[in-house]
Amino acid sequence: MFEEASEVFDNMFKSSFPLTFIVFIPAVLILVSPLPAEAAHEFTVYRMQQYDLQGQPYGTRNAILNTEARTVEAEVLSRRCVIMRLVDFSYDKYQKALRQSAGAVVIILPQNMSSMPQDIVQQFMELEPEMLSTETIVPVYFAMEDDELLSIYTQTLTSSSSQGALSAAEVLLHTATANGFQMVTSGAQSKAMSDWAITSLEGRLTGVGGEDLPTIVVVAHYDSFGVAPWLSYGADSNGSGVSMLLELARLFSKLYTYKRTHAGYNLLFFVSGGGKFNYQGTKRWLEDNLDHTDSSLLQDNVAFVLCLDTLGNGDALHLHVSKPPKEGTPQYALLKELETVAASQYPGMKFSMVHKKINLADDMLAWEHERFGIRRLPAFTLSHLPSHRLAQRSSIMDVRPHVDIEKLSRNTKVVAEALARVIYNLTEKGASGDLHIFTEQMQVQEEHLSAMVDWLSAQPRAAQLVDKDSSVVSTLEYHVGRYLKDVKKHYIKADKRDPEFVFYDQLKQTMNAYRVKPAIFDLLLAVCIAAYLGAMYFAIQNFGMLYSIARRVTQPKVKAH
Template sequence: GIRAARSNAPTIAITAHYDTFAAAPGLAVGSSDNGSGALVLLALARMFGTLYAAPESVPNPNILFLLTGAGELDYMGLKHWLKTADNRVLDSLEFVICLDTLSDWANPGANELYLHYSKPPKDPTVQKWYDRVEQAARKEGVKLTQLHKKVNLASPQAAWGHEHFAQQKLLAATLSAVQWSRKPYGASSILDRPGSLNLTFLAQTARVVGEAISMRLFEDQGQDLHLFKPGGALDASMPFMAQWASLFGRTPRMPPYFGRDSPLEGAMMGVLKEHTTKASKLAFPLDKSYVFYGGDQAQLSVFKTAGAVFDLALFGLVLTYLAALFVSIRVLTQGWKSFADIFVAPPKKGKKGR
């Protein structure tokens, strides 16, 4: 995370899961779900790292970046972190924004965001956070719809990551490009490829999150700041996002086949170490209720066979060969006359008289 100027400052958390799910694990690259969320989180770490690097502009709140695994398995990594995190960290959380499926692979042209939350905006503090996100979206020209849905405790699978925070009485919301959660099986697709990503819209989404948080960071100044304006020093880097979109797009990340010491995981940790005050990695075991068989990749052999024309030609050659063989044997054994008699009609028999 990024430390604030004061030691007892509140914390704003940004979280996303980076794993995927599909029937073919070796093809589960999940560029939209949830490579897009992890991509925007890394971009935000870079943007806020630049902001906090200037001593004169260090705001009071801390910013925590949380990348988790096994998100497609009921957010198992997120739940493990909530169970093991220091109580002081949890108590300091003022707001948590979860980034999930920020690009819809089934509808790549849609440029709309949804803010999902479980806690109704009755409290002024809660309402203020929801309003900040909406104001930031309006500033970036992005349509945003707020959707309130209570946590279904009877469901075996949480619809969104923020629901696990809500069960801990923590204020959280999920920002997504889809209106309904598809996890886990509805989100699985080998067609979720890098071509479905709209990097321009993802950069806009990063600015929406950045502007919403900056309204809280500098609210005491009483002015409308636009820190993450397009083309500015704090804007999301398009080459950076394109590089990470390509990396996510060629790396299957389905648990448990995704290696703990994979190059992708090391690269993500490298970005967080470079742009945050402190970065650490926490391993956790997968729930035994999930059983996986076999490997994530297998070799498929495909053999090209001749078409129907070849079969017809071969049939004609064999038929010609057999006919020639028959003629040769007939002529050699019985002579040409015998062979010619085949084509001569037999004489008609006359009728006998009474």
């Protein structure tokens, strides 16, 4: 009987592979531990900046990712995707990943960045320019934290941290049995966006009293900037500046509606694009108005150019100038009126003038007024920041809570009152510093400022994301057209032979984290399966002998009588 059973199994092995497969598949499944149901997690990632400016490349040069996840605590990071949370992020850890030729870096950000401790926020803002200062071959991504992504990070951290304290054999066993995550992006390699247009808007209020009237230009750039374009909301820089410009346009459009308050100044409002890329929109606008046209308000008598930049917070206002204004000039009059209004109406607010010469050797201009200063137009920038180097101007941390509407309203009123005193020459007419011009129906409206800041900071406005047909441009055009006349749109494109700027795509992608076993696990599993099949084959071939041995071992002994 046993010989017949052995022969049946032997024939099954030799001639019926499907049946053999069916018989042994349960054994294989037993060897492979069942994986959790959530074998993959899909989430959105935002790539670090990639652009060229004046021929110099900046940011990450790569957009493709397909590699296993590790945390920075792992000893070997080469060709691995290094994931780290913002709360644990440091420039040293970031550089460690780059030095070890990591396959990619993914930085996990909290859902509510405004709730982060201020020291962590400040530290990261200061590191953003360092991350962008040179080109990086390694793709760098940012992701918003969720429960699944946090679980992936925790498991990867546990795996990466434990290996340093284990022996070689334990490391091998741990590597073979632990679960890992393969990080894969769905997008293609990034490429330059050809014929990308930067849009700027212009509107004016024409003065009365003759054709050769002096012109006051009010400027604010609307685009935002940060280490990742899709996360750059620019609430204070420069959502606050654009909001103030539109509120000033609303107030002075009312004054210019009535004959008795229609002043002898032309007011020109310019909402510029490409401000964060060395003020490219302003540069081309000046070239078009000064070099390529015979009729422009900029070619006439320009009293001064007032640029508005980052005005939504702080207890101080700083007037940044490249050349201190001379006494008796309109720009000197505005300086004095700002001092007077601030001191008399808001004693707790500090006002100062900051003098900094234009350094043409720098790759980037400090403030927007320097674009006008290069063309010998009297200009300055008003900001609550004492220096152009402060990190708030170019950070993904510049979100809506960073704008204090009460302080933005206060700053708007100071600027409006000072401008009105210059335009109507109220100081020479004996008006005191505590005279309030904009009151009752003509006062600055906080709800208008708040609504505009809310809208601007609700969407990323990086120059690479705002094309000529975007909702940002169309909505700004609508608001400018409500208050101003002769509204025009200006488009600029980079020169094809020697481009001033080049933008790249693939800035937002979908990433998948697949739960996988390490490659060594496949080898271990193959060895186990081979050993199992070999043992089974040996058992079947020698079934009779094995059965005899088992019978002798298990058969009860018969006592001799």
